[in-house]
Amino acid sequence: xxxxxxxxxxxxxxxxxxxxxxxxxxxxxxxxxxxxxxxxxxxxxxxxxxxxxxxxxxxxxxxxxxxxxxxxxxxxxxxxxxxxxxxxxxxxxxxxxxxxxxxxxxxxxxxxxxxxxxxxxxxxxxxxxxxxxxxxxxxxxxxxxxxxxxxxxxxxxxxxxxxxxxxxxxxxxxxxxxxxxxxxxxxxxxxxxxxxxxxxxxxxxxxxxxxxxxxxxxxxxxxxxxxxxxxxxxxxxxxxxxxxxxxxxxxxxxxxxxxxxxxxxxxxxxxxxxxxxxxxxxxxxxxxxxxxxxxxxxxxxxxxxxxxxxxxxxxxxxxxxxxxxxxxxxxxxxxxxxxxxxxxxxxxxxxxxxxxxxxxxxxxxxxxxxxxxxxxxxxxxxxxxx
Amino acid sequence: xxxxxxxxxxxxxxxxxxxxxxxxxxxxxxxxxxxxxxxxxxxxxxxxxxxxxxxxxxxxxxxxxxxxxxxxxxxxxxxxxxxxxxxxxxxxxxxxxxxxxxxxxxxxxxxxxxxxxxxxxxxxxxxxxxxxxxxxxxxxxxxxxxxxxxxxxxxxxxxxxxxxxxxxxxxxxxxxxxxxxxxxxxxxxxxxxxxxxxxxxxxxxxxxxxxxxxxxxxxxxxxxxxxxxxxxxxxxxxxxxxxxxxxxxxxxxxxxxxxxxxxxxxxxxxxxxxxxxxxxxxxxxxxxxxxxxxxxxxxxxxxxxxxxxxxxxxxxxxxxxxxxxxxxxxxxxxxxxxxxxxxxxxxxxxxxxxxxxxxxxxxxxxxxxxxxxxxxxxxxxxxxxx
Numbered sequence: 075x076x077x078x079x080x081x082x083x084x085x086x087x088x089x090x091x092x093x094x095x096x097x098x099x100x101x102x103x104x105x106x107x108x109x110x111x112x113x114x115x116x117x118x119x120x121x122x123x124x125x126x127x128x129x130x131x132x133x134x135x136x137x138x139x140x141x142x143x144x145x146x147x148x149x150x151x152x153x154x155x156x157x158x159x160x161x162x163x164x165x166x167x168x169x170x171x172x173x174x175x176x177x178x179x180x181x182x183x184x185x186x187x188x189x190x191x192x193x194x195x196x197x198x199x200x201x202x203x204x205x206x207x208x209x210x211x212x213x214x215x216x217x218x219x220x221x222x223x224x225x226x227x228x229x230x231x232x233x234x235x236x237x238x239x240x241x242x243x244x245x246x247x248x249x250x251x252x253x254x255x256x257x258x259x260x261x262x263x264x265x266x267x268x269x270x271x272x273x274x275x276x277x278x279x280x281x282x283x284x285x286x287x288x289x290x291x292x293x294x295x296x297x298x299x300x301x302x303x304x305x306x307x308x309x310x311x312x313x314x315x316x317x318x319x320x321x322x323x324x325x326x327x328x329x330x331x332x333x334x335x336x337x338x339x340x341x342x343x344x345x346x347x348x349x350x351x352x353x354x355x356x357x358x359x360x361x362x363x364x365x366x367x368x369x370x371x372x373x374x375x376x377x378x379x380x381x382x383x384x385x386x387x388x389x390x391x392x393x394x395x396x397x398x399x400x401x402x403x404x405x406x407x408x409x410x411x412x413x414x415x416x417x418x419x420x421x422x423x424x425x426x427x428x429x430x431x432x433x434x435x436x437x438x439x440x441x442x443x444x445x446x447x448x449x450x451x452x453x454x455x456x457x458x459x460x
Numbered sequence: 461x462x463x464x465x466x467x468x469x470x471x472x473x474x475x476x477x478x479x480x481x482x483x484x485x486x487x488x489x490x491x492x493x494x495x496x497x498x499x500x501x502x503x504x505x506x507x508x509x510x511x512x513x514x515x516x517x518x519x520x521x522x523x524x525x526x527x528x529x530x531x532x533x534x535x536x537x538x539x540x541x542x543x544x545x546x547x548x549x550x551x552x553x554x555x556x557x558x559x560x561x562x563x564x565x566x567x568x569x570x571x572x573x574x575x576x577x578x579x580x581x582x583x584x585x586x587x588x589x590x591x592x593x594x595x596x597x598x599x600x601x602x603x604x605x606x607x608x609x610x611x612x613x614x615x616x617x618x619x620x621x622x623x624x625x626x627x628x629x630x631x632x633x634x635x636x637x638x639x640x641x642x643x644x645x646x647x648x649x650x651x652x653x654x655x656x657x658x659x660x661x662x663x664x665x666x667x668x669x670x671x672x673x674x675x676x677x678x679x680x681x682x683x684x685x686x687x688x689x690x691x692x693x694x695x696x697x698x699x700x701x702x703x704x705x706x707x708x709x710x711x712x713x714x715x716x717x718x719x720x721x722x723x724x725x726x727x728x729x730x731x732x733x734x735x736x737x738x739x740x741x742x743x744x745x746x747x748x749x750x751x752x753x754x755x756x757x758x759x760x761x762x763x764x765x766x767x768x769x770x771x772x773x774x775x776x777x778x779x780x781x782x783x784x785x786x787x788x789x790x791x792x793x794x795x796x797x798x799x800x801x802x803x804x805x806x807x808x809x810x811x812x813x814x815x816x817x818x819x820x821x822x823x824x825x826x827x828x829x830x831x832x833x834x835x836x837x838x839x840x841x842x843x844x845x846x
Contacts, residue, residue: 075700077475089463283681283701284708291673314461315669
């Protein structure tokens with residue numbers, strides 16, 4: 075096991091009807107900016123619950139944060155934060171709204187001239203403006219971690235940021251929000267959480283017993299809950315398990331003391347930037363080819379995954395590992411998620427070269443758990459995903 | 461799944477050589493009281509590491525906190541805290557030293573006349589004096605939770621306390637400390653952590669997938685690591701897994717959203733108070749008879765435990781559940797822990813009546829996950845453990 079630090083101060087308030095507790099969590103004298111996305115919260119009743127809970131607070135709102143939170147839109151929100159002397163941010167939404175709010179939390183206290191530098195400088199944010207979240211879409215885990223990914227449409231860039239100052243002070247997780255989520259986004263959430271766990275698990279053995287068992291436990295739970303929640307979003311117990319799985323998949327716990335990969339995300343982000351493919355689906359596109367291309371480096375953990383999660387008892391290490399790769403793709407397909415780039419765009423032919431070029435341009439040296447994958451490796455992985 | 465709140469702000473600093481980082485975690489102008497137990501830290505090198513790390517801090521020390529931290533001894537430490545204007549506490553020890561430090565953290569800011577009232581009043585401590593820990597004995601999980609158990613020898617009482625103000629600010633977990641722990645205490649740590657998980661798992665099914673999988677994962681990890689760490693405390697990887705298992709077994713995570721029992725602890729504490737039997741061993745004494753007596757209420761989860769942890773595939777629910785009870789006792793015995801009260805004291809004959817009386821005297825109404833076990837039930841459970 076590697077040495078590690080672990081600290082996650084976010085307060086989780088989980089369960090039916092908990093949005094009503096919002097007012098206890100925000101200082102009564104705070105000037106609050108409520109941030110949300112495309113307005114679905116105004117159709118499903120969540121907006122009313124939030125406004126009612128905060129009826130005694132001074133609130134202003136800012137809607138329209140798009141999926142893959144866009145820098146230009148966030149800068150408009152930043153202007154309001156400064157103009158209105160906002161001192162508390164409340165994200166009401168999914169990963170994009172929460173990630174956008176994290177950027178704003180950092181940018182609100184940033185002293186540089188150009189807030190985009192927060193992303194390019196790669197310096198962790200040590201202190202941000204306080205913020206909380208009301209999660210409306212289980213998927214990214216952003217509600218209980220301190221990371222965010224922000225998009226700049228102008229340059230087709232998608233970059234990460236984070237730091238110990240960017241944990242939500244609280245996150246309210248009411249599984250009833252799942253009722254009104256479209257099937258496509260439920261599937262995305264399942265695939266996103268599933269891949270988050272894979273990125274922290276399918277590397278090489280390092281004798282970290284609990285981390286492995288916990289990762290396997292989340293994967294097993296997602297596999298078990300997927301058909302239930304896909305079949306009926308009104309199944310509260312299924313929704314609750316789905317929601318808690320997504321949070322636990324990326325709240326920092328299972329990655330402590332072990333190697334992590336994140337190459338699938340690094341490559342997948344490019345597919346979203348280039349074609350606007352849903353984030354979760356880009357992960358499903360890359361996973362099989364990444365694991366096939368890096369088979370030798372990953373086969374021990376893939377075989378363990380086959381045995382413990384997919385209950386594949388037969389075969390040697392290579393055979394089990396291959397069966398695990400197939401079982402992962404089968405899982406994605408079972409929830410209606412296609413796993414080849416050509417399923418999403420007819421114009422995929424130059425994608426590999428283009429992504430290679432983008433990796434080269436950014437001066438990235440190596441990705442993956444060994445930090446050894448080159449832009450040329452990435453090119454091959456993307457080609458294999460056509 | 462039940463509604464729940466979860467927040468655990470403790471910073472874990474885990475790994476080889478991490479004690480050296482102590483000085484970064486305590487304000488440089490703090491006046492620190494270092495608290496420890498019987499002095500083993502002066503033989504195994506941990507004391508020197510702590511003193512060296514804090515060479516630039518103003519430190520005072522207080523040793524001699526006994527196992528089952530004794531109120532009278534703690535009151536002596538409290539006198540020093542007040543007299544010397546201490547403002548930061550550092551526990552260097554196992555669960556007893558850390559629990560004692562939590563009491564002192566609360567008592568140092570307590571405004572009542574009699575600090576014992578903190579325990580009898582059952583009011584949560586909202587704010588305590590800041591403290592950190594250097595863990596020397598994996599077992600209780602106290603290093604990452606906000607609870608403590610304090611003993612008053614005078615009245616043979618052992619009572620619990622806690623609250624959100626009693627999380628350690630940080631805990632340093634260096635698995636190398638395991639090297640010098642006697643076999644008896646390694647076994648105690650394994651049994652203690654194992655029973656902590658059982659108390660949060662062997663109740664009734666509530667469809668909390670991850671909580672179950674995580675609990676099972678900790679149990680599996682403990683079963684796997686037990687023979688390794690019992691055979692060789694110099695096995696760093698085994699020590700690291702043992703240590704992280706003990707912390708995760710009682711840091712609040714696996715109990716969220718599910719019913720919990722804690723009857724084994726409630727009864728076991730009485731055996732320690734009466735006979736001074738090691739805490740972990742009292743749990744091993746009570747577990748089998750408690751699960752046998754409450755078989756109908758617990759058999760579904762016991763059967764799931766049999767299947768998922770002990771890999772018992774044969775039999776119906778009753779048969780699997782019985783096999784699980786036997787497998788638990790076998791696990792305790794495999795690490796040299798006897799499971800009957802008569803193994804520990806020749807004078808056990810009146811124990812059941814005595815404990816029934818103590819439960820009656822304290823006015824406790826019901827324990828267990830249903831809150832329905834009466835003092836008379838407790839009497840039978842203790843009798844069955846003779």
